[in-house]
Amino acid sequence: MSLDVIAEALIAFLILLGGAFALIGSWGLTRLPTLMSRLHGPTKATTLGVGSCLISSMIYFPLKAGSWSAHELLITLFLFITAPVSANMIAKAHLHRRRSGDDGEGGKAIHDPLPPPPPEAHWASFGSEDGARMP
Template sequence: MVLELTVAFFLLVGAVFALIGSIGLARLPDFYARLHGPTKATTLGVGGMLVASMIHFSAVGGWSFHELLVILFLFLTAPVSAHLMAKAALHLEKRDSDEESA
């Protein structure tokens, strides 16, 4: 019973974070705000769901490191890719504003 409640808790927390991140992606006004929603909230949402999966499958059939590796890669690549997209957008907007003033 405790295991099932723990898995349900992590699934619900993950789903709520993923929903908030998805709503932020759809509703926020500009690129930088829309970039923030999926990067932070959806990363935590998927992380919560993967933790629930790890707990469930460790109790059912033994430890699997697949979920742990996915969490590790997700938490490493999401901030880096968001940073690169933000830097590219800053660079492109800077170039556009320079062309307008010339």
């Protein structure tokens, strides 16, 4: 078995795996009932799907075209870095919206007070500079 056959089989496997992950992630995005459960579709499965397709592209072009480009690697790194961060921000906004009494999904509001922010993290919370609680 030559190296070309092994590489083509690996490329085909990664493309099929990426397509399966993207399909499952898209299906989960449309079928799951709440926002918090719908976050798993695009952040977990679709990220792995696009990532495996990009990795197959990183294998294909040096073998077939003879040229290597860092674009696929940079896109993959950017995707793996930004998808969890954006999901965290969406979840944080959803939790703050639920605490205000409007979650947009007809769910039960949470009326417990927010925990105080740590003193060194004023930029990442709704706390004021003097530690007083905002309504």
